[in-house]
Amino acid sequence: MGQPILQVKDLEVEFVTDDGIVRAVNDISFDLYPGETLGIVGESGSGKSVTNLTVLGLIPQPPGRVVSGEVLFDEHDLLELSNRQFQTIRGKRIAMIFQDPMTALNPFLSIQDQLIEVSMLHLGHTRAQAINHAVELLELVGIPAAASRITEYPHQFSGGMRQRVMIAMALSCEPDILIADEPTTALDVTIQAQILDLLKAMQDKRGMAIIFITHDLGVVASICDRVMVMYGGRKVEQADTKTLFASARHPYTLGLLDSAPRWDQPQQKRLQAIEGQPPDMMNLPAGCAFSPRCEWKTDECSAAVPELVSIGSETTDSHVVACIHADQIQQARSTSSEEVPHA
Amino acid sequence: MPNSENTILSVNNLKVHFPGKRKFGQPQRWIRAVDGINFDVKEGETLGLVGESGCGKSTTARAILNLIHRAKVQGTIHLNGTRIDNLSDRAMISHRLTVQMVFQDPFASLNPRMMVGNIIREPMANYKLFGDETGRRLEVIRLMELVGVNPQYMNRYPHEFSGGQRQRIGIARALAVQPKLIICDEAVSALDVSIQAQVINLLMDLQQKLGVSYVFIAHDLAVVRHIAHRVGVMYLGKIVELADSKELYDSPKHPYTTALLSAAPVPDPLVDVRANRITLTGEVPSPDIEYVGCSFADRCPQVLGHCAATMPQLSGTGHQVSCLLYEDDNVDKSDPPNSNSAEVFV
Numbered sequence: 001m002g003q004p005i006l007q008v009k010d011l012e013v014e015f016v017t018d019d020g021i022v023r024a025v026n027d028i029s030f031d032l033y034p035g036e037t038l039g040i041v042g043e044s045g046s047g048k049s050v051t052n053l054t055v056l057g058l059i060p061q062p063p064g065r066v067v068s069g070e071v072l073f074d075e076h077d078l079l080e081l082s083n084r085q086f087q088t089i090r091g092k093r094i095a096m097i098f099q100d101p102m103t104a105l106n107p108f109l110s111i112q113d114q115l116i117e118v119s120m121l122h123l124g125h126t127r128a129q130a131i132n133h134a135v136e137l138l139e140l141v142g143i144p145a146a147a148s149r150i151t152e153y154p155h156q157f158s159g160g161m162r163q164r165v166m167i168a169m170a171l172s173c174e175p176d177i178l179i180a181d182e183p184t185t186a187l188d189v190t191i192q193a194q195i196l197d198l199l200k201a202m203q204d205k206r207g208m209a210i211i212f213i214t215h216d217l218g219v220v221a222s223i224c225d226r227v228m229v230m231y232g233g234r235k236v237e238q239a240d241t242k243t244l245f246a247s248a249r250h251p252y253t254l255g256l257l258d259s260a261p262r263w264d265q266p267q268q269k270r271l272q273a274i275e276g277q278p279p280d281m282m283n284l285p286a287g288c289a290f291s292p293r294c295e296w297k298t299d300e301c302s303a304a305v306p307e308l309v310s311i312g313s314e315t316t317d318s319h320v321v322a323c324i325h326a327d328q329i330q331q332a333r334s335t336s337s338e339e340v341p342h343a
Numbered sequence: 344m345p346n347s348e349n350t351i352l353s354v355n356n357l358k359v360h361f362p363g364k365r366k367f368g369q370p371q372r373w374i375r376a377v378d379g380i381n382f383d384v385k386e387g388e389t390l391g392l393v394g395e396s397g398c399g400k401s402t403t404a405r406a407i408l409n410l411i412h413r414a415k416v417q418g419t420i421h422l423n424g425t426r427i428d429n430l431s432d433r434a435m436i437s438h439r440l441t442v443q444m445v446f447q448d449p450f451a452s453l454n455p456r457m458m459v460g461n462i463i464r465e466p467m468a469n470y471k472l473f474g475d476e477t478g479r480r481l482e483v484i485r486l487m488e489l490v491g492v493n494p495q496y497m498n499r500y501p502h503e504f505s506g507g508q509r510q511r512i513g514i515a516r517a518l519a520v521q522p523k524l525i526i527c528d529e530a531v532s533a534l535d536v537s538i539q540a541q542v543i544n545l546l547m548d549l550q551q552k553l554g555v556s557y558v559f560i561a562h563d564l565a566v567v568r569h570i571a572h573r574v575g576v577m578y579l580g581k582i583v584e585l586a587d588s589k590e591l592y593d594s595p596k597h598p599y600t601t602a603l604l605s606a607a608p609v610p611d612p613l614v615d616v617r618a619n620r621i622t623l624t625g626e627v628p629s630p631d632i633e634y635v636g637c638s639f640a641d642r643c644p645q646v647l648g649h650c651a652a653t654m655p656q657l658s659g660t661g662h663q664v665s666c667l668l669y670e671d672d673n674v675d676k677s678d679p680p681n682s683n684s685a686e687v688f689v
Contacts, residue, residue, distance in 0.1 A: 043535040043536075043537065043538075044506075044535055158626055159396070160626055161626075188395035188396055188562060189395070189562070189564070189603060189606045189607045189608075190395065190602065190603060190606045190622075190623050191395075191626070192606070192608075193606035193608075193620060193622065194622065197622070215535060215536060216608065217536070217610035218565075218607070218608025218609055218610045219608050220610070221608065221609060221610050221611055221612040221614070222608045222609075222612075241612045242612050242613070245610070245611060245612050245613075255537055256536055256537060257610065259536055259537050259539070259540035260536050260540075260565065260610050261540075261543070261565040261566055261568065261569035262565050262568075262609060262610060262611075263564040263565040263567075263568045263592055263604065263607055263609070264592070264609050264614065266589065270544055270547070271540040271543055271544055271569065272540070273537060273538075273540035273541040273543075273544055274537035274540070274541075275541070277505050277507065277508065277538075278505065278535065278538075
């Protein structure tokens, strides 16, 4: 895979609120390689979005505060950059697609005005060049009659179309990294399928790396190369997609995989729900944040935060998991799957 | 499984047309949100309704509850044998003991200024159920235990609960008047996967215990397969296919159902969804068009010559489908895929 294009090291982000300190991101490290899609999964409040907003320098400070860590991109630590320096990277080399296409576009500006801003600023286009460029982009993302529709306003576009406009805007400067924060969550399945195909096609064409934030395991399975699972602001497991789905070791990952119903298989008797509630980020449990909901919990779990341990055989960082019972879980899973033949 | 053949809800040829924006000199346009649908729900049964945004799922739900105002509503709705679609708001009150609703957004559907105990107690008090205040208080405790929220928290406010717990409180409120039918409009879509599974299990347990029926509206095909006995697929205000859950998912007939299922992701990287995906071109058209023929014809990958001119009817017993491909006498002889197969049992 060569050199990573983005390295996040020991990132810690917290928010100071009236009620106390929210430790949103704790000790997150990951690498992103050119041309790959890294999925980040986790529940609401698990720190997925905050991690990526930090990478883009979009955390409002205060109330947010980056306590420690490095975000290395192109031999620079992005966290050290001034806002002015950041603007030469944000939107140009690292771009983002936001979750909600209904609110991420400015309703007062035409699609054209919003699209040309990016290329006029970063690529030094004249207005005429920028408009041509924008029309090309809209055609690329599959908006029919792009040349005439470009002067319309966001409210004249449907949700799927608006999300395409967001993608066109993000792709405008051919970024090296695209961060997609739940880009299809608000969309219908048929439109979602179109958007995922589009992202995949763009990636094949331009070799950009994608960070794909989602809570939909179906989407992860269909688009991501590697997956990082977050819980309570920490990374609890990471592996390539096939390994994660086939032999996950962390009880939370297993719980997530078991609790999602599948439409392509006969109805199960009962869903294996993870009991309990997501943790209160202001008041995380001692030790492993998942322990209060975990069926494998022992006293040691509350003693210390479990270290991320590599369990992959070939390369060192292929499969890491933060659970002190990972070996037992693997044994239990392999014996139970031998007893019950796969349907 | 339905305990008996008692029909609790019967919807016949329901149409809900909202007035569109009137332009000067042009005739009134009507948004045909629901355009002639038929279904019934038996006691203890769950009927799932799936479809994309704008297909009329939620309008159907609101019509069942008689909550549609300023629109043309045609057709009939019978609840527990009584016609309710023509009742006034006042006359409808007594029927709300039979049908209740669980809403999509657990953050917006509970009054932030009421303690959750009072939120659950209010419907009982309105209908003077369970004797006096003491009786109602005991019932609130029983319901909170039933849905898995600690009754000690009855004096807390909604903002002190997480999304999943709020949805449980919304379910307890719906159960407060012991209804026979609960309409769940995207009741689990706002929840995280692990919490969603808890609430789905709760709804299914409650059905086992209380024999309540559900109309379960969702866009998540996997969730609907899990919870529903029968499933209706809606497109542009019509039910295009209606069948037993297993039947519908394992052998879908309508080209729209097939396309919808092929686009739904599967949480398994070994299943190559992309390989057999049927990609629909374009988007769902505006619902203010009155179609002569099939409204799906212009996007349909299996379209026949006469589809745009002939209106298909939802037909068949058991597995019902509204598509000319499955109507014996109308099949175009030159292009007969699956002809004469209105009654295929796989």
